[in-house]
Amino acid sequence: MYSQHNTGLPPGRMYYTSLLPQQRNHNIFENPQRMNISSGCSYYNELSVTAASSVTVHESYKRQKMWSCSMEEESLKIQTKEPSSPKRKVRYTKGGYRKWSHSKLHSPLSFPDKFVLLSYNILGDANASNHSDLYCHISPDTMDWSSRKRLICQELDMWKPDLMCFQEVDHFDELVQEFEKNGYSGIFKGRTGGEKDGCAIFWKSHRFRLLQEESIEFKELDLRNNVAQLCVFELNQNWMNVQRDNSREPVGVNSLQADINKKGRRVVIGNIHVLFNPKRGDIKLGQVRVLLQEAHALSEKWGKAAVVIAGDFNSTPQSTLYKFLVSSELDLLEHDRRQISGQVESVPGSDSGISKMRTYKRNRYRWEDDELKNASGSLECTRIKHPLKLFSAYACVQGSAWIRDGSGEPLATSYHSKFLGTVDYIWHSEGLIPLRVLDTLPLDVLRQMNGLPSEKWGSDHLCLACEFAFATDQMGDDSKR
Helix, strand or coil, X not given: CEEEEECCCCCCCEXXXXXXXXXXXXXXXXXXXXXXXXXXXXXXXXXXXXXHXXXXXXXHHHHHHHHHHHHHHHXXXXXXXXXXXXXXXXXXXXXXXXXXXXXXXXXXXXXXXXXXXXXXXXXXXXXXXXXXXXXXXXCHHHHCHHHHHHHHHHHHHHHCCCEEEEEXXXXXXXXXXXXXXXXXXXXXXXXXXXXXXXXXXXXXXXXXXXEXXXXXXXXXXXXXXXXXXXXXXXXXXXXXXXXXXXXCCCCCCCHHHHHHHHXXXXXXXXXXXXXXXXXXXXXXXXXXXHHHHHHHHHHHHCCCCEEEEEEECCCCCCCHHHHHHHHCEEEHHHCCHHHCCCCCCCCCCCCCCCCCCCCCCCCCCCCCHHHHHHHHCCCXXXXXXXXXXXXXXXXXXXXXXXXXXXXXXXXXCEEECXXXXXXXXXXXXXXXXXXXXXXXXXXXXXXXXXXXXXXXXXXCECXXXXXXXXXXXXXXXXXXX
16 A cells, blocks of 8 residues: 655655746836826926926916826726725735735744745646636636646745645656756655546755655555655754854754754655545545554654645535544544535635535434445444644634635635635644745635636646744743644
8 A cells, every 4th residue: 555665765766956036026016007197297297397488388278188187097096996995915916916924923033943845736737628617717828738837837936945745746757857957856656547647745855855755545445546645854964054053043052952953853744635526525534534644653653753744635624624634533423424525616706615614403424334434444433533633834824814714724725617715735743833824815816817727826726835943842832832
């Protein structure tokens, strides 16, 4: 069931380096039309003054021109007026603009050992072709893989992640060619059953050393053709020393901290794309349960290393699956397996798939034997548990009500003709501190695009990213939120 590699990089492993920084002009958020009108009025006034010194300007003509300029400016104000709603700190252009939200509890200066992790469902080329009805409002040029690949790489250049978890990868060799000059190494695990796409993990090799790699084929557990990846990384000691030399931390470091540094900073990274089928909650639960069990086992093996689980879970923040991840346990008989994921088909322009979910009376539901075995791994077990205490990275960093729901998750991470909502997450265990997260986009900005991909974003999902810091023992309970 599991393929495994230990100690160092396997033969033929591919290396990459970080893309060059993209130059961004923040003046694009000014209204160029408004500026042109202002310049036009100013020019007219200067012309009038100059003319007055030599020629008498007809007053009615002057009043008519000033009235015309004023009306044109007022018309533009009406066209560009924001909806009557609370003012935003960030002005969004038609294509959208994303920013980082920073933790109000922890300063990055207090943590020399940090890394940025990104999770991204990049929309497999074959999947896009096989489900063209989901992208009926998107032009063929926008859907073209070459165009989307360029946008994805440009976006990665902006966020500069140290670790990347990709889902729906079916052009892995092309990604290799894009990243090979940028110091990244990568591994790929394809889905079983003849599917063309799979999951991939990339990391900056000058920052991290691969200690162990595992992949999970769920088919061997009768849990469909989905796959998951697990990697154990250690932050390179040389990088840690450089960071400390450049930090503002006092020179005197106590012996306990020195012992921690000698052990190295290790983290288990899990990457998964959970089954889509909304009615097979038993399969979804089984896939997540197996991944978390294996992640915990690796954590224990490598000195209780911290854990990050990222990916496309095909479940909403209001779902039973989400609650299972948070609470670590679930009574199966209290839930209808057809409603485990909370997925509700929504029409663009409505909120049916975002903040609402069908509610049912508390009841004892009937599960067939094979469904119980899928979800729990046993015919007799009706209550499932997982051994990790997980936190959502986004829920731990406060964000704007424009883009977050009541649980702190983004309002939407995916948008196509049949769904607008959140299914992507970054989870972490104790031992890691989220310092900042990359915010998504407000719903009204997304709706202006009529779906994703767009001229600016290369997938029907928005990537998620979080900068984590390794917690220290001195932090005590504060590191547990």
